[in-house]
Amino acid sequence: MTIYDFPVGPYPTRVRIAVAEKQLQSQVQFVMVDLYQGEHKRPEFMAEKNYSGTLPVLELSDGLCLAECTAITEYLDALDGEPTLTGRTAREKGVIHMMSKRAELELLDAISVYFHHATPGLGPEVELYQNQEWGLRQRDKALRGMHYFNAVLQRQPYVAGSAFSMADITVIGGMVFAAIVKLEVPAECTHLLAWYARMLERPSVRSQPAFA
């Protein structure tokens, strides 16, 4: 398998953690796509690898390209091996998918929009359109999201309940992006911060280039 990757990127980090959790590193070749050169927005990349022009993309040996972190995680998780990242029972699957999507909507994707629209982002040659007002709104949404996940982690040890899952990985992606844009986690979010400290102790997480 080949993963088109930008090693310190928040979204690529999600899939890198999933690969490490599933202990599939030896089966994956990582190929660097330079976001700051806009390589992910080039017509040939979008035509051949991912219509949406985002990273990461997982390419299988027969040429099938899978984009979107949730889809790639579903694929990797359905291969053999422990732990299970996307749930076993109907209830686990439902909760994990809900919380992972919520982590995108309310935290990670919101910070991404802030980065691309209300900061210099990837630079003027890549950020061809910016909507600053929209970007700033999304930053505020992400700050509210931090309080929401703090409340979740006050009542349970992991984002989707009692076990580590894809939902934790998505919130970790949000925390990675928050650090890049210097969006500080409010000090009163002690449960979110304590959870994050625990996540950074996991080998699958702390080994990532984003934390080097």
Place this chain on the structure above:
Amino acid sequence: MTIYDFPVGPYPTRVRIAVAEKQLQSQVQFVMVDLYQGEHKRPEFMAEKNYSGTLPVLELSDGLCLAECTAITEYLDALDGEPTLTGRTAREKGVIHMMSKRAELELLDAISVYFHHATPGLGPEVELYQNQEWGLRQRDKALRGMHYFNAVLQRQPYVAGSAFSMADITVIGGMVFAAIVKLEVPAECTHLLAWYARMLERPSVRSQPAFA
């Protein structure tokens, strides 16, 4: 099970189709939440049912609330019964999740942003903030998305390949929302239009209030 619902809404229609495909109608009670009255944005709804303030929400008998269409579909699909909407093999799961997410990004969610930001949307008492420029950009993105899915459906009978899946349901949601905002499918998208005509022949689809 209870589903908090707005019967003609594009997102509720996605879950309604999934319920019908799985033949679970007799196990579900639908409760109307009036979007035009902003009932989905009331503090008690957001605190008790869905932090993100969107429909639909599936509530289980023990009170667990599942939001987000993909999460609800994963839950319903993991209960017993045919057909399978989210895939059996790793490859099927990966492709279905990718194409469903792509249908959100490039079509359904883009039209939703257009509706809420560049049209009167749900009315001035619900649409408390609008960003018209962003909304218009998303309309143009959705039109490009129609051409993308037209190309997909030129080479295969269903959005994720050779079988009906959650990805078809998500594109159907996009087509429902396009009709609401009067965003016409370009006439040259003949493969998308032919696929949609076939979808509207499915009992699970044509029985929905959105098509009454």
